[in-house]
Amino acid sequence: MCLAIPVKVVELLEAEQALVDVGGVRKEVDVSLVDGVAEGDYVILHVGFAINRLDETEAQRTLAMLREMGVEPGAAA
């Protein structure tokens, strides 16, 4: 039950609720725990609540690092 998933915010609703896309399914979630959520943001959804926002720049940095780490086995040792 600790599992949480990244979802895309599709539409902001009243009372700190938002519509998100969960693998093609639309679901209403609570975004009151994260300041300044905007449409198009990716958030981590857990038990019906957005618990944090995902940072695309950091994600790209991690992916670049992953590719680099795996390119030449042993080269970085």
Add this chain to the structure above:
Amino acid sequence: MKYVDEFRDGKVARNLARTIAAEVQPERRYHLMEFCGGHTHAISRYGLRDLLPPEVRFIHGPGCPVCVLPVGRIDSAIELARDHGAILCSYGDPLRVPASGRMSLLRAKAEGADIRMVYSSADALKIARENPDREVVFFAIGFETTTPPTAVALRQARAEGLKNFSVFVNHVLTPSAIQNILESPEVRELGTVPLDGFIGPSHVSTIIGSRPYEFFAEEFQKPVVIAGFEPLDVLQSVLMLVRQLNEGRAEVENQFSRAVTREGNLKAQALVAEIFELRDRFEWRGLGEVPYSALRIRDAYRDFDAEVRFELPYRSVPDHKACECGAILRGLKQPQECKVFGTVCTPDNPLGSCMVSAEGACAAYYTYGQFTKITAVAEAS
């Protein structure tokens, strides 16, 4: 960018595994505890153990909230529904956890108790609004990720003046459990559980940040890498830990920087601090009573505390004698070393809590890799 598939690329995974194999020092072992059940699940589901060299060994920690919930707490939840006539709202995972006398929430429900599965604390509030003549109790369990949603429900209930809603709080704290393991005689004195570093929880860390782990790195000289849940995240974190250990460093590093900062989610932390305070002690399955390891509702919200409202006494109940969940949760044993694993105890009919939740070590082994050890023996012979 969908933050999922990008972190599951098999080719990159194989390359990463080769890099790890090239960097491990053959004369040493790397015992890495993944604290969070989500990592246990990912390691089993994606077969990461098989990708890694034998020098790297995973030790499963007590990071599944369902697994660490002691029998006595489930008994109390059943008591709320059965003896006090409340509508008990629970997340799905605790429903099948064995309680005393071959009972469980699901069995109590089958016998007529009004127990309802909810997806969110907000659903429990909705049930309370729709049933003003009934007491509605939310059975709140979980680590730092589920605590803020419970806090939101409590704040909302008070704002609305709901008189029939209360919360049975079982929220526990990750850093306290890690500290308990590091201070345990098995790790500190006897050396029966060698621990070289931690794969730190990811979603818990989105809330509490990376700062709380700095104490472990400094005080116990154990490196911690906060890792995302996708397979590439776990592999990259293993490489980061291997490098720290090779270089003799013990630092907190953050692999999951796309969601975790040093400070964490300050808004959620402030809300939790407003509504909850530390309990002096709390019993964990497998770890026993751990001081200052759980939360309770502050006096300002006392009217919504089910333990106060129903005067619930806590009775500690020992686990089933044949169940090894306690030893498995402390990293002392692997699931296959339990006599009832896969025979009497299966995901369909769990005897112990580690077999219940998908994140439990036994359930993960049973579902994805129960024959791993047998295969390894066959290859060696």
